[in-house]
Amino acid sequence: MSQEEMILKINNIEVKYHEVILVIKGVSIEIPKGGIVALLGANGAGKSTTLKAISGLLNHEDGHVTDGSIEFMGERIDKMAAEKIAKKGIVQVIEGRRVFEHLTVEQNLKVGAHMRKYGRSIKEGLEMVYHYFPRLKEKRSETAGFISGGEQQMTVVGRALMTSPKLILLDEPSMGLAPLLIHEIFNIITKLNKEEGISMLLVEQNAKLALNVAPHAYVMENGRIVMDDSAEKLRNNADIKDFYLGLTDHGGRKSFRDVKHYKRRKRWLT
Amino acid sequence: MELFAMTLVTGIMVGGIYALVALGWVLIYKCSGVLNLAMGEMTLIGAYVSLTFYSMGVPFLLALLFSLIIGFILGILTERIFLDKLIGEPVLSVIMVTVGLSFFFKGCVELIWSTDTKVFNPPVFSIEPIKFGSIIIGEVYLWSFVAAIVLLVIFVCFFKYTRWGLAMQACADDEMAALSIGVSARFVYAAAWAIAFMAAGVGGTLLGNINGLNISVGYLGLLVLPAVVLGGLNSVPGAIVGGIAIGVLQNLSGVYLDRYFPGAVKDIAPFVFMAIFLLFKPYGLWGWERIERV
Numbered sequence: 001m002s003q004e005e006m007i008l009k010i011n012n013i014e015v016k017y018h019e020v021i022l023v024i025k026g027v028s029i030e031i032p033k034g035g036i037v038a039l040l041g042a043n044g045a046g047k048s049t050t051l052k053a054i055s056g057l058l059n060h061e062d063g064h065v066t067d068g069s070i071e072f073m074g075e076r077i078d079k080m081a082a083e084k085i086a087k088k089g090i091v092q093v094i095e096g097r098r099v100f101e102h103l104t105v106e107q108n109l110k111v112g113a114h115m116r117k118y119g120r121s122i123k124e125g126l127e128m129v130y131h132y133f134p135r136l137k138e139k140r141s142e143t144a145g146f147i148s149g150g151e152q153q154m155t156v157v158g159r160a161l162m163t164s165p166k167l168i169l170l171d172e173p174s175m176g177l178a179p180l181l182i183h184e185i186f187n188i189i190t191k192l193n194k195e196e197g198i199s200m201l202l203v204e205q206n207a208k209l210a211l212n213v214a215p216h217a218y219v220m221e222n223g224r225i226v227m228d229d230s231a232e233k234l235r236n237n238a239d240i241k242d243f244y245l246g247l248t249d250h251g252g253r254k255s256f257r258d259v260k261h262y263k264r265r266k267r268w269l270t
Numbered sequence: 271m272e273l274f275a276m277t278l279v280t281g282i283m284v285g286g287i288y289a290l291v292a293l294g295w296v297l298i299y300k301c302s303g304v305l306n307l308a309m310g311e312m313t314l315i316g317a318y319v320s321l322t323f324y325s326m327g328v329p330f331l332l333a334l335l336f337s338l339i340i341g342f343i344l345g346i347l348t349e350r351i352f353l354d355k356l357i358g359e360p361v362l363s364v365i366m367v368t369v370g371l372s373f374f375f376k377g378c379v380e381l382i383w384s385t386d387t388k389v390f391n392p393p394v395f396s397i398e399p400i401k402f403g404s405i406i407i408g409e410v411y412l413w414s415f416v417a418a419i420v421l422l423v424i425f426v427c428f429f430k431y432t433r434w435g436l437a438m439q440a441c442a443d444d445e446m447a448a449l450s451i452g453v454s455a456r457f458v459y460a461a462a463w464a465i466a467f468m469a470a471g472v473g474g475t476l477l478g479n480i481n482g483l484n485i486s487v488g489y490l491g492l493l494v495l496p497a498v499v500l501g502g503l504n505s506v507p508g509a510i511v512g513g514i515a516i517g518v519l520q521n522l523s524g525v526y527l528d529r530y531f532p533g534a535v536k537d538i539a540p541f542v543f544m545a546i547f548l549l550f551k552p553y554g555l556w557g558w559e560r561i562e563r564v
Contacts, residue, residue: 057450060358086452098447100440102558111440112451114433122433156447163451 007033007167007199008054008090013068013078015046015053017061023049025223026068029201031167036193036200038210038231040244041220047203048095050220051169054201055092056082072167087115089166095175095203097152099159101145105136108144108155112162122162129158132188150181157185161192167199168192174206182206186213207244211235219244272404277521279402283411285497285517286418290473291490292497292509293421294466300429300504301438301462303361307368309470310491311375316341316471317478317487318383321390330394337471345467349460357455358445376488389482414476421469422510429506438462442504493537496544502557511555516540 008031015024024046031037041047052058053065060082070078077085100108109129113122130137133154139147144155153173160168173189174182190213192198204210211217211231219227219240227234234240291313298306306312320337324330352371356364395409429435440448441458449455477487497516501508523539553559 055450057446060446060449062358081454082449083452083454086450091452092450094447094450098444100443100447102443103436103439107436108440110433111436111448111453114437115452159451 005033006030007035007073008201009071010050010054011069011071013050013053013070014066015049015058015063016066017063019064023063023223024053027220027223027225028068029218029225031199031201032216034193034197034199035216036190036202036214038202038204038214038217039220040204040207040210040217043205045220046223047220048171051092051171051201051203053078054085055090055169056080056085057092057094086163089164090169091160091163091165091167092169093156093160093171093173095171097149097156097175099144099152099155101143103144104141105144105147105151105155106140108159109136109162112159115163125162125164129161132161132192133158150177150185153177153181153185154188157189161196161198165198167201170200170202172203172205174204174209182209189213207240273525276405277525278518279405279407280411281518281521282514283407283415283517284521285514286411286415287473287476287513288490288494288497288517289418289510289513290414290421290469290476291494292501292513293418293425293506294469294473295494295498296501296504296506296509297425297466297469298462299442299498300506301442301458302364303442304364304368306466307365307491308372308375309466309494310488311372311379312341312344312467312470313474313477313490314379314483314485314488315344315375315474316467317474317483318379318388320471320475321388321478321483322383324390324394325388330390334472334475337475338468341467341471342464345464346460348467349463353459353463354456357459372488372491376485379488380485385485387482387484388478390479394479408480410476410479414473417472417476418510418513421472422506425506434458434461493540496540499544500547500554502554504558505554505556508554508556516543519543 010027010029012026012028013024014022014026016022027046027050029037029039029050039047039050049058049063052061052063054070056077058064065078069076072088072090077088100111103111106126109126110122113125116122116125135151136154136158139151144152147155157173170189173185177185186209189200193200202210202214211234215231217229217231217234218225219234227237227240229237235245291309294312295306295309298304316337319340320333323333323336328336348371352367353364356367395413399406399408400412429439437448437453438458438461441453441455445455474487477490493516494513497512498509499512500515501510501512519539520536524536527535527539
């Protein structure tokens, strides 16, 4: 994929929290313009931290990119403040549906549009969001803390859309949602990517889903990228099948009694 | 009956001043979740600044304007110097810093203006009271009330309709999420402190016109706390209503209860009332209720 134009290049970054805790050890990721890239991995692998390193939210948690570089459209952003990075067009949808609970749905969206210059473009933005999420239009004047989880997730994605982003970093949009809702949200995400041309970096636990949506994926373990390939190849990879898709080599259900599981995993990590 | 009506009206008018100071509390709480315990001292500084300009012969309104400008600058400076480093730290540590700030400000005031009582000279508001039928009120009180109402309307609109108002509330709700969509937390906090300092300045100046100014005016900051809590900590209308309620309560208890509990029942009544009120409405009148999903 080197011949395509890249919107974001992460070049061998290292991230430390509180200046001593090394959580990311040399991660490199490239996202093509208008593409979707998935980032898979177990809990604590460093996926969310990678996203925060890109969006600059890391500084807020006393973490820093101590080595390597992050380039967005040819410009280095790894030392920039979060709000500047957001202004450049990168917006992160933090995991856990962090709506502004006490504001209404529409006010939530308007906060997303606060960087826009004119009143008219806020209206256009709202219309676009309501076009993709008709459900939000019905709930527009309700307090965001009281709407359902799925609607909150829609609000959060819609809020990110309001910033007119070039790249959205999605952190586990499927977390805690019903399968049908997940399906709906992922459909909208794909549509947004196709119709609005927004590039996406998708962090997911649900590997099957992620590999369906993203043509290219990275696998992270223990703060490192351990695998990086097209979704097609990853889907057929024996290890991925085993660890992430829950299938054995023969396509049946896997058994944890299998000793090989632990050994194979171990091989990755060293 | 006449006494009652009079006490009530005076209470409402005095409450207007409390409301102004309460507004400053609410502004800072609303966008950062911080209880600013230095509010009383900020009131004091605002008052002294306008008094200083006024004694230099500057017309009153202009002096007030200067005090607003200086309040704005001081607010931003305070945020930049003392609180900027604390963005992202636990709210409690920020509250402790405001306690420190309150001592610091008090020291500065004593250093610059000394501890003697100073008055606006010549008096700004005529001593002649205004009569509405049988009810008599001082001009100062009337103006404080008007100022409180005007500021109420301005701030309610600001928080409801403007993007910065919304961004400020968003910051209070979830600082991290607000940052992720490009709200500048530094800007929001600086603006909140600047506005709070300005509101305190208006309140302090009006207060100074009633009994003159000395260091004890700063204790008003604490007296206003029941007003803020009553209104619900982050509600602008709540601050105004709370302020007025405390004003009324204070005056009524001063007139009617002083007989039975001689001493400073006037000062304690608001706190007693606050404690009882919170038993029934723990989030105050219109405060944000913590939304918990089960």
